[in-house]
Amino acid sequence: MLADRNLDPELRPLAVSDIASTESSLSTLATTITQSLVTPHPFAHLSALVEIRPGAGGSEASLFAGDLLKLYTTYCDDVRNWPLSMVSLTASTEGGDGVQEAIFEVEAPGAYEIFRGEAGVHRVQRVPATEKQGRTHTSTVNVVVLPSFPEVELGEGEEDPDCIIDMKDVRVDVMRARGAGGQHVNTTDSAVRMTHIPTGIVAAIQDSRSQHKNRAKALMVLKSRIAEKRRAEREAEELALRRSVTKVNAGRSDKMRTYNYIQNRVTDHRCGFSLHDLPSFMNGETLDSMIDQVRKWQMERDVENLDTR
């Protein structure tokens, strides 16, 4: 339209002004499409278990591990108002604020979705407090983020949630008497077979002369088999998850984010996003904007993965 010389001159500015608003709505629409394309992470709704351990760099690494711990605790306290409980905290043997290992749980639904982008190697470049000659050191801290599964504590009369099944999904078969049935025969055919259709799990019980009792028992067995399968699957998933996050090499070169104190900058290497006020970042004030960028990057990567499938 803009290139068309015959166009009414009054329409031209209108068209120009449309470009800006259309472009801005385009980007939001693109984000919406991306979000709807990517299926949410199966554990997105869960609380998070965060583990921080120093990597390369000795006492400076454990000092920075302490800094990261402070970053996350203040972020949870001040920005998110999420309850954080320390699972285990081992101070550095060298004293100071250094941390040998810190494991804490963020007990808020959805915390895993926010924190999972923090997993990986965090690289710090600064002149350590312990450095006498003013040399810049490069050290790393390894962060592991796991979904935290709710502990199942069963009260009296309560059912294990893993056991809960929709009876619509259960096919109940009873053993059929041979022949005409009814008054013609008097064999005891009380056997019951239950099939949970979504999982294909079967429980067959013929122990009692009472079909009623066999039914109750078959349902019990079916439920516990389903719960067992669900637990096993979840454990396998947890294990795979743990392997995939610990696979990350804690070397200096595999960093996913760099904290450069000399340049007063923090850069996330995955999404190429930088912030230039390190003190406010380390106070947790601007961590949110970083997390937003990382999540956007994750989503785009997930869409790319969709392409290649």
Added chain:
Amino acid sequence: MPRITWQLIRTARRKHPLLPLLLPECRTVEQAFMELRWLMREQRGGGGRGGLKALCQKRGRGWPIQYLLGTQPFGPLEILCERGVLIPRPETEQYTSHLAGHILKHLHPRTQLRIVDLCTGTGCIPLLLHRELSTAGMASRVLGVDISAKAVRLGRRNLEHNKQELSPSVGEDVQFLLGDVLDVECLVKAIERRFQDGGGVVDVVISNPPYISKEGFNKSTGRSVRNYEPRLALVPEGGDGDVFYPAIARAAEKLGAQAVVAEVEGWEQAERVKREWEGSGVWEGVDIWKDFAGIERTVVGWRCAGWEWIRDGPDVVSYRDWEE
């Protein structure tokens, strides 16, 4: 019937020395082993008559295991069984609990239901109906009628025997009455007298009458049924398997019942009874329920459109063997 081979007997003996005794009736080693376990449990419970071996021998000769053990489970109830009274069948168990669930789904919970069970035998139908309805909070009065004094006595004993599983009001709510279903005039008067105090109307008439014809009795009944269960409960006098159904429907009509439910032999008899009831012009609709094995087991009739829901039968859900 497959022949019992020497190999089968040997396999059975290896599993337990008494198992071969049970094979003539149980036919498979699995079924025999299951029944042996039930018989052993009975022995341990102290209720055994004679030794285990004697029980196995009797069972092998065709004695129904329910008479040997003295009971048959029926839903959550344990029904006492003795010679001279028909053993409750799984098909009866299925449609009785289906009917109770159906009533609970479609009738107002405050309904005070009145039910008559004709040819009640052990009383299993009245007791299970009352149990299922009262557990869900619905009040009911159920009257079981039988021509056999032995059955009426056993019905009353079964009420006592299951008291723990039944609601406290069962003593007043469930009654048994000696009566001849084929003498409709007399039967209706006797039932009305029992229900007099509350308007004299019955809601549902249910029945599992003798329905096997003379020929069918010789041809298609199991040996154990033929030799040990009461012929009175299986074959109507005269040998025509259909004679009870017009009487049941007429009694239901005279008692003002909204619905009539009767067990049949299956197949052609179901169709014959349906046609007969439809022809009477009394019922708004008549339909057939299949049992879990897919056999036409129950004929139901309803008086007005408000009871049309009763046409839906239980689910067909069965299999022949574990391997299937």
